[in-house]
Amino acid sequence: MSHLLITGGAGFIGSNFVRHVLRETGHTVTVLDRMTYAANEASLAGLDPARFGLVVGDIADAVVVDDLVGAADAVVHFAAESHNDNSLSDPWPFVHTNLIGTYTLLEAVRRHRTRFHHVSTDEVFGDLQLEDPQRFTEETPYNPSSPYSSTKAGSDLLVRAWVRSFGVEATLSNCSNNYGPYQHVEKFIPRQITNVLWGVRPKLYGEGRNVRDWIHAEDHSAAVLRILEAGAPGRTYLVGADGELDNLTVLRTILRLMGRDEDDFDHVRDRAGHDLRYAIDGTRTRAELGWEPRYTDFEAGLRATVDWYAGHREWWEPVKAATEAKYAEVGQ
Ligand code: NAD
Ligand code: TDX
Numbered sequence: 485m486s487h488l489l490i491t492g493g494a495g496f497i498g499s500n501f502v503r504h505v506l507r508e509t510g511h512t513v514t515v516l517d518r519m520t521y522a523a524n525e526a527s528l529a530g531l532d533p534a535r536f537g538l539v540v541g542d543i544a545d546a547v548v549v550d551d552l553v554g555a556a557d558a559v560v561h562f563a564a565e566s567h568n569d570n571s572l573s574d575p576w577p578f579v580h581t582n583l584i585g586t587y588t589l590l591e592a593v594r595r596h597r598t599r600f601h602h603v604s605t606d607e608v609f610g611d612l613q614l615e616d617p618q619r620f621t622e623e624t625p626y627n628p629s630s631p632y633s634s635t636k637a638g639s640d641l642l643v644r645a646w647v648r649s650f651g652v653e654a655t656l657s658n659c660s661n662n663y664g665p666y667q668h669v670e671k672f673i674p675r676q677i678t679n680v681l682w683g684v685r686p687k688l689y690g691e692g693r694n695v696r697d698w699i700h701a702e703d704h705s706a707a708v709l710r711i712l713e714a715g716a717p718g719r720t721y722l723v724g725a726d727g728e729l730d731n732l733t734v735l736r737t738i739l740r741l742m743g744r745d746e747d748d749f750d751h752v753r754d755r756a757g758h759d760l761r762y763a764i765d766g767t768r769t770r771a772e773l774g775w776e777p778r779y780t781d782f783e784a785g786l787r788a789t790v791d792w793y794a795g796h797r798e799w800w801e802p803v804k805a806a807t808e809a810k811y812a813e814v815g816q
Contacts, residue, residue: 485510487725491543491557491589494523494562494668497603498702500563501615502528504537511675516552516810518542518581526799527666527721540621543585543615546592549616553592558599558712561589564639567670568607568632572756573814575631582635583642593654600654601712602643605726606697607633608658611759615697620658621718629757634776640720647718655715657708659723660764663785664701665792669800670807672696673786676735678800680742684808692732696763699725700779710775724764725777734786741787753815 488505492498505511513536516540517523519540528538535715541548543563553559556758561587565571586602593600609620610627626641628634645771646652667674707723715721736746770776779785 485514486557487512487514489552489559490515491559491561492521494525494528494538494590495521495562495566496515497525497704498519498562499524499527499666500701501560501705501708502531502536505709507605508709511550512536514539514556515553516541516548517563517699520565521803522668524666524785524799528553529607531764535600544580544588544606545704546588549588549592550595553589553596553598556598558601559589559593560601560603560708560712561586561796564636565632567594567668569670569811569816571635571816573631575693575717578631578635582639586639586642590642590652595652597653597710598645599801600652601708602640602656602713603642603708603756604640604656604658605633605636606660606722606762606764607639607759608659612761612763614693614761618777619763620722621765622722622768629759630637644718653717655709655711655717657723657793657815658719658720658763659704659707660699660700660727662704663698664789666799667701669804670809672731673738673789673795674800675736675807676738677742678804680739680744681794681797682804686735686739686749687752687811688731688735688749689752689758689816691751692735693730693760694758695728695730696734697724697762697763698722698727698729698734699777700785703777703779706778707769707773707775710773714773721769721773722764723769724766726766727782728761728763729782737783738784738790741783741790747804752799776799
């Protein structure tokens with residue numbers, strides 16, 4: 485049994501991971517989270533206080549981080565500014581958290597010789613053409629597009645440098661687009677589901693031909709836990725579930741599942757520098773770690789996600805109006 489420090493554990497994937505760890509292992513967990521707009525304490529409600537605690541703090545605060553890392557057997561690092569659209573309107577928090585925050589954690593795990601897992605994204609590779617037969621692999625060169633993805637790319641490179649130069653025992657994972665419960669309503673799938681529930685029309689950027697490679701957050705959690713247990717120090721693992729779909733198809737599926745006309749949405753202004761397509765080749769991760777995605781029926785996963793948002797209005801409704809007001813300001 486170990487004690488894990490999980491950064492960003494009050495966000496979407498982090499909170500799913502905390503529940504996964506408490507369910508699947510005997511580990512105890514401390515979450516370090518700054519409780520930004522993206523966090524929700526309700527995502528961690530009802531967890532066993534004997535095995536779980538929340539510390540509100542900044543991963544760029546070296547004093548707080550040093551204490552918590554010193555008390556942990558391993559650190560799993562999810563904390564980030566995570567939304568591309570926000571990074572276009574105000575990049576600074578992305579530099580602060582994704583770069584300086586990751587640097588601060590790395591210095592602490594270096595001092596304490598603590599096992600570290602860094603959670604990253606496939607967006608570090610840039611984008612692919614629609615008809616390109618290739619997918620991202622561990623060898624794909626980094627070519628990030630947005631302030632979000634470039635700060636994530638920078639954080640990955642910091643981790644690699646701390647492994648090579650200082651012998652830090654770290655692993656990395658680059659995962660594709662996650663969906664599932666507890667995702668902030670600023671993101672594509674929850675935004676559209678809650679728009680329908682809230683009585684406004686869904687919003688599609690441009691023509692919606694952009695492709696994302698969807699994976700359920702529960703599958704991502706299982707992969708991260710497996711890497712923590714069996715990953716080779718210094719290695720990068722690509723995590724994906726062969727879930728490529730264009731945005732138009734996803735939106736039409738949501739509308740159909742919710743009993744609406746599939747054309748009942750608005751086209752809005754496209755995202756600046758909008759990446760066309762992401763696609764992960766996760767063959768090596770599956771072969772080496774024996775991890776397999778379980779939520780491979782996307783429509784079933786989406787239906788369960790629709791049901792979750794319909795049944796948890798108290799979780800998302802308090803932030804819905806402010807999120808939509810922010811989008812309205814930029815014509816999206
Ligand atoms: P999220 O925005 O839902 O949650 C991020 C959490 O980090 C929030 O709880 C926030 O309060 C916290 N945080 C932000 N700045 C902090 C700081 N300075 N100190 C402490 N805590 C801070 O993000 P998410 O979608 O759950 O993503 C989690 C991680 O997974 C990120 O590193 C992201 O890059 C990566 N990732 C996300 C996806 C995806 O599809 N969402 C895919 C691949 C990788
Ligand atoms: O209202 C919308 N309409 C729309 O068409 C929104 C919010 C998005 N989109 C499009 C843009 C993207 O092509 O949907 C797609 C998905 O958008 P996001 O949910 O913002 O995700 P994306 O930009 O692909 O990034 C996500 O996956 C990789 C996460 O937010 C990142 O944290 C992760 O690294």
